[in-house]
Amino acid sequence: MTNPATLSSEELAELRRRYRIERERRVRPDGSRQYLAADAEFGYYADDPYARETEEREPLRDRVDVAVIGGGFGGILAGARLRRRGIGRVRVLEKGGDFGGTWYWNRYPGIHCDIESHVYLPMLDETGYVPEWKYAPGEEIRRHAVRIAEKFDLYADAVFSTAVTSLTWDETSQAWIVTTDRGDKFRATYVVTATGTMSELKLPGIPGIENFKGHTFHTSRWDYAYTGGTPDGGLTGLADKRVGVVGTGATGIQVVPKLAEDAGHLYVFQRTPSTVDVRANRRTTARDVGADHDGWARERRDNFLRITSGEPAEEDLVADRWTASAGLLEKLLPSFCRPADRQAFEAAYEVADAVKMNEVRARVERIVADADTAEKLKPWYRYACKRPTFSDTYLQAFNRDNVTLVDTADTHGIERMTEHGVVVGGTEYALDCLVFATGFSVGVSGVHSGRLPVNGRGGVQLLHALAERGPRSLHGFTSNGFPNLIQLGATQSASSVNYTHVLDEHAVHAAALVAAAEAKGAVIEPSREAEDAWLAVMAEDAPDHEWFHAECTPGYYNGEGRGRPNAPLAYPHGAFAFHDLLKRWREESMDDVLVARKAAEA
Numbered sequence: 001m002t003n004p005a006t007l008s009s010e011e012l013a014e015l016r017r018r019y020r021i022e023r024e025r026r027v028r029p030d031g032s033r034q035y036l037a038a039d040a041e042f043g044y045y046a047d048d049p050y051a052r053e054t055e056e057r058e059p060l061r062d063r064v065d066v067a068v069i070g071g072g073f074g075g076i077l078a079g080a081r082l083r084r085r086g087i088g089r090v091r092v093l094e095k096g097g098d099f100g101g102t103w104y105w106n107r108y109p110g111i112h113c114d115i116e117s118h119v120y121l122p123m124l125d126e127t128g129y130v131p132e133w134k135y136a137p138g139e140e141i142r143r144h145a146v147r148i149a150e151k152f153d154l155y156a157d158a159v160f161s162t163a164v165t166s167l168t169w170d171e172t173s174q175a176w177i178v179t180t181d182r183g184d185k186f187r188a189t190y191v192v193t194a195t196g197t198m199s200e201l202k203l204p205g206i207p208g209i210e211n212f213k214g215h216t217f218h219t220s221r222w223d224y225a226y227t228g229g230t231p232d233g234g235l236t237g238l239a240d241k242r243v244g245v246v247g248t249g250a251t252g253i254q255v256v257p258k259l260a261e262d263a264g265h266l267y268v269f270q271r272t273p274s275t276v277d278v279r280a281n282r283r284t285t286a287r288d289v290g291a292d293h294d295g296w297a298r299e300r301r302d303n304f305l306r307i308t309s310g311e312p313a314e315e316d317l318v319a320d321r322w323t324a325s326a327g328l329l330e331k332l333l334p335s336f337c338r339p340a341d342r343q344a345f346e347a348a349y350e351v352a353d354a355v356k357m358n359e360v361r362a363r364v365e366r367i368v369a370d371a372d373t374a375e376k377l378k379p380w381y382r383y384a385c386k387r388p389t390f391s392d393t394y395l396q397a398f399n400r401d402n403v404t405l406v407d408t409a410d411t412h413g414i415e416r417m418t419e420h421g422v423v424v425g426g427t428e429y430a431l432d433c434l435v436f437a438t439g440f441s442v443g444v445s446g447v448h449s450g451r452l453p454v455n456g457r458g459g460v461q462l463l464h465a466l467a468e469r470g471p472r473s474l475h476g477f478t479s480n481g482f483p484n485l486i487q488l489g490a491t492q493s494a495s496s497v498n499y500t501h502v503l504d505e506h507a508v509h510a511a512a513l514v515a516a517a518e519a520k521g522a523v524i525e526p527s528r529e530a531e532d533a534w535l536a537v538m539a540e541d542a543p544d545h546e547w548f549h550a551e552c553t554p555g556y557y558n559g560e561g562r563g564r565p566n567a568p569l570a571y572p573h574g575a576f577a578f579h580d581l582l583k584r585w586r587e588e589s590m591d592d593v594l595v596a597r598k599a600a601e602a
Ligand code: NAP
Pocket: 026, 112, 113, 114, 115, 198, 204, 205, 206, 246, 247, 248, 249, 250, 251, 252, 269, 270, 271, 272, 387, 408, 412, 413, 414, 437, 438, 439, 440, 554, 555, 556
């Protein structure tokens, strides 16, 4: 029987078989434990190559209105939105030497954002800035982060190169005591955590990694002193070098073309090929993006979120590969997959997915001249198994004489490292330098990871509470027993590929909570019942991810192929509906989380 979308049931069965084989080739028994953290003997991988000499300063002993932990877009937006609400002393604490978060750390050659800059860069309406490229280079995004911080005067109280080491609620002063690795111990009436979801780099646990005598670094700490050049390229230091790169995710795809241009020889050690779709980056004018009236950026951003959350939209303003593939990427949201048509939905989804993946594989064949190399670069899994990537130079790089693709799937990655290089399939590849484009750990940053000790009301430790009761919150932001602590991020809320939009909505919400508490002289703390009600909302329509992820190649989406049975619940109807829900809640029910301050200060 031939399917109307040009795939026969035999072809679909064959694809399923092939996907299963490719998955089995890659699943490792050690799952996420295969990676190394950048600490102890590997701690130097996380050193900050961009910070100016750390200046000595007196430890802070004062009191501020709000301490914001993290100076990436989450923290910057929280600070900006608090300022707009008239909150005076807002102190952002950041590990890096400046604002920017992921865009501070990631400055590798070729770095760009793969979400359209006119929807990714926040506060364009408020700053009057109009990006000039459809997909902005990293430096432009980093400068925009600084622009917002300057506009809202966040430098005045910010502290950089400083890591928060503990948070302790003090009942007497009705404030959090914040300690840091720079000897600070100050009070903050409110704490907003904006520590990111993937902020800790990870290294591949390749046996013998410590034996290699050549040069190594992680892409999020690019060593321009060694390579020469800038994020635009010109890596003259590599002209006579044999360079290896491990990792072909969204970062690897951007780095490889730049390394290929300048390295003496480049070896790309691939374990799983990415889907590499058309990029079509181009210069844009204010007219192209409709930047001719107040609120244009908000409208564009809302339109993108609407489409990528499966909500009806009259037009597609961004019109790129994300919006075109929205149905494939967010297929698990009830907004795409109405439970009543589940079976029909899954069948139609499988066909649409196969058509898309055939297109992606055909693109590899069209671009890559060598048939054997092209075969290895074809991804055999469903589109949403891994984060899609976009490039008009990556596949082309494999047509150069100085670039070799080394497939490592059969050995679950590089087998081992020696003094001189790496070994794959019994062959040693001699290298001068090996770049790790191996990504970041998921779920280890933020207060829920337990890395930052949080002691709530009555000395209750957050980690202990989590172990006993699991994550509990109202909307993901606030928890009983942890007054005036507001968490920004994806846990128990809803996320989107356009994560800065999510962060901005969360920042608006955090600022509204603080402003309401200030106006009422109250403390923010949801009741146990409010937490229970929120858990029930999340559980009610919780999509079943397992059927999908169980067939995917390993990666951080599916716990390296082992599933994520304990993954935290999320709001099941997508970010667009979640933001709407928050807005209504702020209008109707926000007073429910405001409780009277204790007599000591009231
Ligand atoms: P990633 O997606 O986690 O990719 C890591 C890569 O390293 C994968 O290709 C992985 O292969 C490979 N790898 C790990 N261990 C290996 C080993 N032992 N041998 C061989 N290969 C190994 O990391 P990323 O590319 O840095 O991306 C991280 C996050 O940043 C993602 O969420 C990404 O979307 C985001 N990002 C966004 C942009 C943007 O433009 N918005 C740009 C860059 C990155 P397997 O697939 O086989 O595990």
